Amino acid sequence: xxxxxxxxxxxxxxxxxTRSLLKNIGxxxxxxxxxxxxxxxxxxxxxxFLKINNGxxxxxxxxxxxxxxxVCKALDIPVIRKKFSSKEKAEAFLNQCLDEGHPVGxxxxxxxxxxxxxxxxxxxxxxxxxxxxxxxxxxxxSDPVMEYTTSLSSYELERVRFAKGTxxxxxxxxxxxxGSIVTPDQIKQGIKHGxxxxxxxxxxxxxxxxxIKGIRYTGNRIKSWRDKLGLKKAGLYLAQLVRMQEEIGxxxxxxxxxxxxxxxxxxxxxxxxxxxxxxxxxxxSGDLWRTSAVQAAGIYKNRLGSxxxxxTMGDYLLEIAELERKAFTALKNIKWQ
Amino acid sequence: xxxxxxxxxxxxxxKLTNEVCYATDSSGKYVTALSRGWDVKISALDTAWDEVTxxxxxxxxxxLNNEASxxxxxxxxxxxxxxxxAGYTGYWQWQVKRHLKPNVFKKLTAKQLKRYADVxxxxxxxxKTMNVHxx
Numbered sequence: 001x002x003x004x005x006x007x008x009x010x011x012x013x014x015x016x017x018t019r020s021l022l023k024n025i026g027x028x029x030x031x032x033x034x035x036x037x038x039x040x041x042x043x044x045x046x047x048x049f050l051k052i053n054n055g056x057x058x059x060x061x062x063x064x065x066x067x068x069x070x071v072c073k074a075l076d077i078p079v080i081r082k083k084f085s086s087k088e089k090a091e092a093f094l095n096q097c098l099d100e101g102h103p104v105g106x107x108x109x110x111x112x113x114x115x116x117x118x119x120x121x122x123x124x125x126x127x128x129x130x131x132x133x134x135x136x137x138x139x140x141x142s143d144p145v146m147e148y149t150t151s152l153s154s155y156e157l158e159r160v161r162f163a164k165g166t167x168x169x170x171x172x173x174x175x176x177x178x179g180s181i182v183t184p185d186q187i188k189q190g191i192k193h194g195x196x197x198x199x200x201x202x203x204x205x206x207x208x209x210x211x212i213k214g215i216r217y218t219g220n221r222i223k224s225w226r227d228k229l230g231l232k233k234a235g236l237y238l239a240q241l242v243r244m245q246e247e248i249g250x251x252x253x254x255x256x257x258x259x260x261x262x263x264x265x266x267x268x269x270x271x272x273x274x275x276x277x278x279x280x281x282x283x284x285s286g287d288l289w290r291t292s293a294v295q296a297a298g299i300y301k302n303r304l305g306s307x308x309x310x311x312t313m314g315d316y317l318l319e320i321a322e323l324e325r326k327a328f329t330a331l332k333n334i335k336w337q
Numbered sequence: 338x339x340x341x342x343x344x345x346x347x348x349x350x351x352k353l354t355n356e357v358c359y360a361t362d363s364s365g366k367y368v369t370a371l372s373r374g375w376d377v378k379i380s381a382l383d384t385a386w387d388e389v390t391x392x393x394x395x396x397x398x399x400x401l402n403n404e405a406s407x408x409x410x411x412x413x414x415x416x417x418x419x420x421x422x423a424g425y426t427g428y429w430q431w432q433v434k435r436h437l438k439p440n441v442f443k444k445l446t447a448k449q450l451k452r453y454a455d456v457x458x459x460x461x462x463x464x465k466t467m468n469v470h471x472x
Contacts, residue, residue, distance in 0.1 A: 009357055010357055011356070011357040011358060011359060011369070033359070033367070051418070053385065053416065054388070054392075054418075111416070115353070116350075116353075117349040117350050117352070117353055118349075119349045119350075119382055119386065120349070120350060120382075122385075122416055123416055123417065123421050145354070145356065145357075146353075146354045147354045147355055148354070164420075164421050164423075164424025164425045165417075165418075165420055165421035165424055166420070168424060235384065236384065236385070236388055239380075239381040239382075239384040239385055240381075240385070242377060242378065242381040243378070243381045243382065243385065246375065246377065246378050246381075247378060247381075247382075248350065248356055251357065251358055251359045252338060252343075252358050252359065252360075252372075253338070257338060257358070257359035257360065257367070258359050260359070260367060261359045261367035264366065264367050279367075280365075283338070283361065286338060287338060290338065290377075293377050294377055296377075296381075297376075297377040297380055297381065300380065300381065300384045301380050301384075
């Protein structure tokens with residue numbers, strides 16, 4: 001059984017799942033940048049005490065599931081979302097959804113995902129894909145980061161749905177309830193709401209490790225990594241930073257480019273000139289993130305390694321923090337018509 | 338990033354699928370572009386894997402020196418930590434930590450060993466001897 005479903009490739013898995021699942025229920029206007037923006041998905045957090053692959057967690061996106069939920073909430077679309085402790089019940093529910101004609105989003109771990117190259121298969125549990133049909137023992141899978149559709153046997157799918165470790169998915173499954181009609185005005189309001197929320201999150205964090213403060217904090221910490229951790233471990237941490245920031249799913253520059261694209265699209269709904277100008281700031285920020293990645297690469301490839309090089313690296317992040325502070329302050333101060 | 342600057346350094350993922358990137362065209366408008374990979378990312382991934390290799394080798398030495406049970410070796414080989422291993426075996430983390438001690442490991446029953454062997458996809462004999470059959 002194969003549901004009528006169109007596979008779309010995206011930069012980021014959750015944006016992509018959101019866009020595709022909404023398109024499937026007839027909500028056509030939500031592009032990937034709009035999903036990120038309405039779901040206020042631009043984020044930064046540095047968690048030195050939480051380790052993934054023996055390095056600190058540096059996330060550029062909110063917790064998995066949030067973008068989808070926020071977009072649906074903004075557009076008044078009810079969400080069906082379930083977690084399971086029993087693998088049998090999880091599969092039964094999946095089959096039931098497919099029988100009723102709903103393609104569904106699943107949170108999965110990538111370690112046992114057979115169609116990913118081995119080099120990419122770490123224990124990372126915040127990946128999302130869509131199951132849109134079943135043929136014999138195989139489930140048909142639309143993974144938004146892949147150019148083409150794939151399939152997983154029921155065993156393979158169960159294994160990735162019940163991956164273990166940090167952010168274990170517990171078979172999490174979700175889909176938007178069909179039947180809603182979304183008006184352009186709802187999208188327009190969603191954009192405004194998303195921008196305001198995102199500005200607040202990035203600007204007004206009370207903890208020093210989140211948002212703009214978090215970027216600044218990380219920049220300052222990096223300067224001390226060489227002495228504190230030694231060159232080797234500091235290099236590993238920087239490699240981890242680059243992977244979180246640039247690896248599949250971020251669209252480059254830690255989502256900044258997608259956000260810049262979102263602001264351009266927002267302009268079509270809200271003809272406020274500032275949006276186009278602020279979009280350029282985010283492009284600049286994305287470029288700076290990438291420049292900093294090149295600097296980081298110099299260190300983990302052992303081409304660079306002096307304290308001076310670490311200072312340069314840290315200063316890039318301070319510069320980014322300042323740039324994004326300006327950009328988000330400008331977004332916050334927009335006079336909406 | 339301008340569209341023509343989207344990096345095209347072939348990565349291991351690039352052999353299977355291109356990645357979508359967001360970049361600006363000549364008029365400054367955002368469009369999507371496909372990338373085959375980027376050197377900076379490839380070397381970040383390589384760095385991570387070099388570290389994995391070192392950790393596996395260090396674990397093997399520890400087991401040979403009788404400082405840790407073979408579970409440590411397989412845990413590192415599977416890129417796991419105690420939390421993940423506990424998750425897959427269904428043991429508590431403190432139990433896994435205990436089983437990582439050579440003396441405790443020696444007293445594990447066949448049933449307990451099988452839970453680990455199943456997770457690592459090896460036989461119980463291989464589990465005890467750190468025998469690896471590369472696929």
